[in-house]
Amino acid sequence: MAVQTLESLYSEHHHWLQSWIRSRLNNVEQAQDLTQETFIKVLIKGREHEFNSPKAYLSSIARGLLVDFFRRRTVEQAYLDALQVQPEQHSISAEQHHLIIDTLLQIEKMLDAMSERGRQIFLLAQLDGLSFAEIGRQLNVSVTTVRKHFIRAMTQCLLLIED
Structure with a gap:
């Protein structure tokens, strides 16, 4: 088992992780964002890590982010569908939209529990x-x-x- 710095983890596995995520999303920009989020989570957990399998570690974190991404997208689509059947759509700001989706995700999480x-x-x-x-x-x-x-x-x- 070797101690690996964040820099070496990033340089050795960034391209692989981004490709792995992209293969599940079919969206380059989202794959780039989720790849960066994965490394941010690694950074938050600590600067140096010991692993037997860095790819397994990174894919485990990325898998959780993908689940959150798909859950958010599903809730957001349901919200947009519900808005379309309303008699009159009111214009809301991007910030309000984001807060509504976050609230719906929290409610979904609470109901699931x-x-x-x-x-x-x-x-x-x-x-x-x-x-x-x-x-x-x-x-x-x-x-x-x-x-x-x-x-x-x-x-x-x-x-x-x-x-």
Whole structure:
């Protein structure tokens, strides 16, 4: 195992990593951006590293960035699709658009962290406006169970707001 500086890691593996990312995106500019983000993450983690396989290390970081990229693109497309069916589109700034997408991603992450039943209860209460008793009847569970899952979901929301 050899200690490798960031400079040598970058010079020896930058081209390979960028090609690896580009093969998954079919977009040169995005591949360049994600390659740089990968090395920024390496830089943030520390200046020198020991690895058996630098390519495995770099591709692991890049894979996480690709997942985030595709998730963001999916959420952004869903948001744009929803805007198109609105009767009148309001012009928003690029900054507002970015904040909306970030908020939607945080909501998606929060919902993904919930149990299936907790997510279902939360959405029935928040989106459909059902009471705990109505949710309990619909899901065939007690009001106590509904309340317990709803409290957990709201706690996750509050933790998200505090971040």
